[in-house]
Amino acid sequence: xxxxxxxxxxxxxxxxxxxxxxxxxxxxxxxxxxxxxxxxxxxxxxxxxxxxxxxxxxxxxxxxxxxxxxxxxxxxxxxxxxxxxxxxxxxxxxxxxxxxxxxxxxxxxxxxxxxxxxxxxxxxxxxxxxxxxxxxxxxxxxxxxxxxxxxxxxxxxxxxxxxxxxxxxxxxxxxxxxxxxxxxxxxxxxxxxxxxxxxxxxxxxxxxxxxxxxxxxxxxxxxxxxxxxxxxxxxxxxxxxxxxxxxxxxxxxxxxxxxxxxxxxxxxxxxxxxxxxxxxxxxxxxxxxxxxxxxxxxxxxxxxxxxxxxxxxxxxxxxxxxxxxxxxxxxxxxxxxxxxxxxxxxxxxxxxxxxxxxxxxxxxxxxxxxxxxxxxxxxxxxxxxxxxxxxxxxxxxxxxxxxxxxxxxxxxxxxxxxxxxxxxxxxxxxxxxxxxxxxxxxxxxxxxxxxxxxxxxxxxxxxxxxxxxxxxxxxxxxxxx
RNA sequence: GGCCCGUUGGUCAAGAGGUUAAGACACGGCCCUUUCACGGCUGAGACACGAGUUCGAUUCUCGUACGGGUCACCA
Numbered sequence: 001x002x003x004x005x006x007x008x009x010x011x012x013x014x015x016x017x018x019x020x021x022x023x024x025x026x027x028x029x030x031x032x033x034x035x036x037x038x039x040x041x042x043x044x045x046x047x048x049x050x051x052x053x054x055x056x057x058x059x060x061x062x063x064x065x066x067x068x069x070x071x072x073x074x075x076x077x078x079x080x081x082x083x084x085x086x087x088x089x090x091x092x093x094x095x096x097x098x099x100x101x102x103x104x105x106x107x108x109x110x111x112x113x114x115x116x117x118x119x120x121x122x123x124x125x126x127x128x129x130x131x132x133x134x135x136x137x138x139x140x141x142x143x144x145x146x147x148x149x150x151x152x153x154x155x156x157x158x159x160x161x162x163x164x165x166x167x168x169x170x171x172x173x174x175x176x177x178x179x180x181x182x183x184x185x186x187x188x189x190x191x192x193x194x195x196x197x198x199x200x201x202x203x204x205x206x207x208x209x210x211x212x213x214x215x216x217x218x219x220x221x222x223x224x225x226x227x228x229x230x231x232x233x234x235x236x237x238x239x240x241x242x243x244x245x246x247x248x249x250x251x252x253x254x255x256x257x258x259x260x261x262x263x264x265x266x267x268x269x270x271x272x273x274x275x276x277x278x279x280x281x282x283x284x285x286x287x288x289x290x291x292x293x294x295x296x297x298x299x300x301x302x303x304x305x306x307x308x309x310x311x312x313x314x315x316x317x318x319x320x321x322x323x324x325x326x327x328x329x330x331x332x333x334x335x336x337x338x339x340x341x342x343x344x345x346x347x348x349x350x351x352x353x354x355x356x357x358x359x360x361x362x363x364x365x366x367x368x369x370x371x372x373x374x375x376x377x378x379x380x381x382x383x384x385x386x387x388x389x390x391x392x393x394x395x396x397x398x399x400x401x402x403x404x405x406x407x408x409x410x411x412x413x414x415x416x417x418x419x420x421x422x423x424x425x426x427x428x429x430x431x432x433x434x435x436x437x438x439x440x441x442x443x444x445x446x447x448x449x450x451x452x453x454x455x456x457x458x459x460x461x462x463x464x465x466x467x468x469x470x471x472x473x474x475x476x477x478x479x480x481x
Numbered sequence: 482g483g484c485c486c487g488u489u490g491g492u493c494a495a496g497a498g499g500u501u502a503a504g505a506c507a508c509g510g511c512c513c514u515u516u517c518a519c520g521g522c523u524g525a526g527a528c529a530c531g532a533g534u535u536c537g538a539u540u541c542u543c544g545u546a547c548g549g550g551u552c553a554c555c556a
Contacts, residue, residue: 009556041556109554126552150554167486176484176552184554191556215485215551238487244548273493276505280494284504303494306549310492313506323519359518369517386516421515439515451517458515 002034004206005199006060006067009041009191010052013250014059014257016309017210017240020274024237025208026065027275027297037202038070041195042083043188059257062267064290069202077202082194089189092197092227093151093182101226102182105131105152106142126178127152151183153193153223160218164234166302167211172218180219192216196223199232208235235299238278239306248309255311264337264362266325269318277307287320315361323358334363341367343374346464355453372447373462376471379448381479389436396441397479403427403438404472407460415465421457445475 004025008018029036038060040053057072069075079085096102107130116125132154134142142149155178161171182193189197199207207220214236224231239247248254255263260270272288279301281288288296322330331353338349352373356366371377384396406427410419428438442456446463448471460468 007556011556043556105554112554148554170485172485178552181554186554188554190554195556210550211486212550213556236486239549241549247549276493278493284495286493286505305487307494308492310506313493316506319518388514389516424515435515443516447516449516453517455515455517 002029002032002205003037003203004029004034004208005037005039005202005204007039007041007195007198007209008056010049010056011250012049012052012055014055015248015250016255016257016260016270016274017248019059019063019257019270020240020277021208021210021237022060022065023063023271023275024235024279024302025206027293028206028208028235028299030294031297034205035068036065037075037077037204038067038072038080039198039202040071040081041191042081043191043194055258062261063257063271064267065271079198079201082189082198086187086189089194089197090151090183090187093189093193096153096182096226097151099226100154102151102153103132103179104134104139104142104149105179105181106134106147106149107131129179132179148185150181150185152179153182153219153226155179155219155222160221162217162221162231162234164214164217164236165299166236166238166304167214170214170217172215174218174222177219177222180216192219193223196220196227200224200227200229204232206233206235208237211236211238235302237302238304240274240277241306241308243308247306255309260314264364265314265318266321269321270314272321273314273317277309278303287317319361322360325357327354327357330357334366337363337366338370341370341374347373347462351458351462352453355458359453369453372449372452376474377448379444379478381481383444383448383450384441384475384479386436386440389440390434391437391440393479395437396444397476399431399433399438399441400445400472400476400479402431403442404469404476407465407469407472410465412465415461417457417461420460424457441475442472446471 006022006025008014008022026036028034038056040056053071060067067073069077069080071080074080079088093102097104105127107127111130112127115128131152155174158174159171160174160177161169163169180192181190183189198204217234217236221231242248242252242254246252250256257270261267268290271290272286272293275288275293276286279297280303281296281301282298283296325333331350334353334356335349338352342349342352352370356369360366360369381393381396384391384393403424406423407420410423424438424442425435428435431438439456443452443459446452446456446459446468452459454462463471
């Protein structure tokens, strides 16, 4: 059975690239009826951030990617938190030392630095294997005296070839590889080492991660071989870019999942969008539910080249999700936005919500769209000129004057969209003008905006009789100047 | 710099030796219409370059250019 794992380091932030990796790991497992496991990679004590694991749980939950095993839900194949198993890694490293596949290294930071400098500033140099030639006695002596040490992997000669599901076969000459550190002097394993151990222990069948690990994969294979363990299936993913040259990163303040949620995006839309960033389905379709994704996902659709994160397309997709949303759900989602944008208490917020629902990309679009309700903005009479409606300022002034008594005559208890519309059309017909020639000026007078979430009669209904008459009068006044 | 990887419209991308080189976002136009939006129709816009293989290359090979990754006691 397929087992994949999501192995984030808890830095308190889940960026889009991370989430996409998790998504593909989830989909690879679930599309084959496998398990998706969460492992927290906290071997770097310096970068640990309090509460960061909660961000991870929360994000996976919102994104609807439940993990089958993990620190919070347990499972049969721990470890789910690396720092809790510090000593086990050492045990495995020592096993390699015994086998002659790894060795103690007592070199100081200073010596390593000097190695690099000796060779000029441009040349990058590998570790010179100084400690490989230490005698058994020297090692014993150093250990007895508590000289700080690391354990290094001994890279053998030859070439290493590995297969990646996305990139195919890749061969590297082992001379390119360094005797990498397995156990750090603080006793913690390095990421690369802990990864191999844990993936093996957890029976991970598919190792899915960013393409930046492509170049360290040969070292992984050598490690698996040294232990005599099965090599997992590798799936390397191209990066998610912010633009042509830069990856999406938190350092640049690029959008994280949390940021996008705060900006008014829906979790489902975000997940749907990132599924398509670097993967394409076998069918010509873009909107997918998670269940549909699970059904149709195939590693074959993964792309090799980096993809630029396009917030505009995400916004479009978010709009599609909003349109499809159940109204009550939509309303409770945007109610806070509406309430902070509209402080008047006589406004039917549900009506506003229906008008706004088909025309927003994110919930944050609402505020601007409805701000005219609280306060009629200052506007230029040029707004009354509309080419398609064939309106002019003079005509608008005249038509507003004509419609005013009609509106005044409508009783408060008949003040609704249907009545308003039919009364206005009645008047329009008697004047023998086009609908737009009356409705456009009215819409303009009521909103003071070039665009509004609904038309003249809906606006009048929303604003109520008193305010409607008031705004029409203001329009007349403005146009009279 | 060494090594590894990549390159189809502005963006996401399908395709794969012979196609009018899909589709989506964004953009332009038209229709619908009570503005905008929605919806419908439509337009413009791409195979990085050079050799080779082939009857035929966007597709295969090799170079070049450009881009990315990596070369940590970070993950």
